[in-house]
Amino acid sequence: MQKFISSLQNPNVKRILQLQEKARARKKENAFVVEGVREIHLAIKGGYKLKELYYNPELFPAEKAENLIPFPADLTELSPEVYEKIAYRGSTEGVTGIFEAKELSLENVQLKNENPLILIAEAPEKPGNIGALLRTADAAAVDAVFIANPRTDLFNPNIIRSSVGCVFTTQLATGTTSEIIAFLKQHKIAIFGAALQASVPYDSIDFTQAAAIVVGTEATGLSEEWRENSTQNIVIPMAGEIDSMNVSVAAGILVFEAKRQRRSSAISGSKFKIHN
Structure with a gap:
């Protein structure tokens, strides 16, 4: 079932911000954030596992978000206010993914x-x-x-x-x-x-x-x-x-x-x- 987040105080919003800002958080969860359609496509093509996808339908339609996921992953719609909060880039495309990190050994x-x-x-x-x-x-x-x-x-x-x-x-x-x-x-x-x-x-x-x-x-x-x-x-x-x-x-x-x-x-x- 698709989720919806409209509160800036939602724990997932705080978690996404931590993953963006803190290397320690990325290491602890073994995950990282990717914003943008091209970057998400390249990460998937590069063999990185998409765990969660967040989007704002005013910027990125729901059907595009669903088609972007090549395998089971959590899909969450965000209100404009919440997406603006997590958007890392000034000119955002309205879609952000959380990926599982690889061991760069x-x-x-x-x-x-x-x-x-x-x-x-x-x-x-x-x-x-x-x-x-x-x-x-x-x-x-x-x-x-x-x-x-x-x-x-x-x-x-x-x-x-x-x-x-x-x-x-x-x-x-x-x-x-x-x-x-x-x-x-x-x-x-x-x-x-x-x-x-x-x-x-x-x-x-x-x-x-x-x-x-x-x-x-x-x-x-x-x-x-x-x-x-x-x-x-x-x-x-x-x-x-x-x-x-x-x-x-x-x-x-x-x-x-x-x-x-x-x-x-x-x-x-x-x-x-x-x-x-």
Whole structure:
């Protein structure tokens, strides 16, 4: 039976707000909030289980809400006042879902490509940067994204919003720097760290092999552990007055160079020099 909530004091309203605002609440319930039709579709397509769907019929008709649910889930209509309270975005579409979280473990990663391309970010903190990295990963169709030493809950609504749902479209895993390095070595994946120290130009590297591209924060760059364990450190030559750029921009340059090489290699069989 469909439910209806019209009171701002309803316990479910307070619960939704807690899930939006508190990483501790998300962890305790193993759930997170997704707002918007596209993001909900992408979460479902990405294998996340929709537990509850909330909508306001003035913005999102009941039949659309019912059709959005691919399997049994609680459906609740909200009054305009209540939906306005839980709406996270200014221009809301009138539909919000609660999903069951996944364990973002390295053990769950499945690399189906013989020469996988993995994007790794060490200790990113700003949701906007993380969202942009995930959008880049989706656009390039990388095999996986790893977040080393995460400082932000990846089911934070700001990350879901800034990634426009791309947090659900690519294999995603978290771990310590040591754990991820061990994973890469176990799977014989070359490590290319974006760092100024002992580096070569990024476009002189062979990215057609199994490769991981690692970027650090704009403030501190990559940790010494990454630099020491890299197959080769790489740098994007810059002709301006500063020696750094936004991490998501740098990741985009590196990832799409790897994709360009792979397309060229598939056509011509050409190889780039590998620096050791």
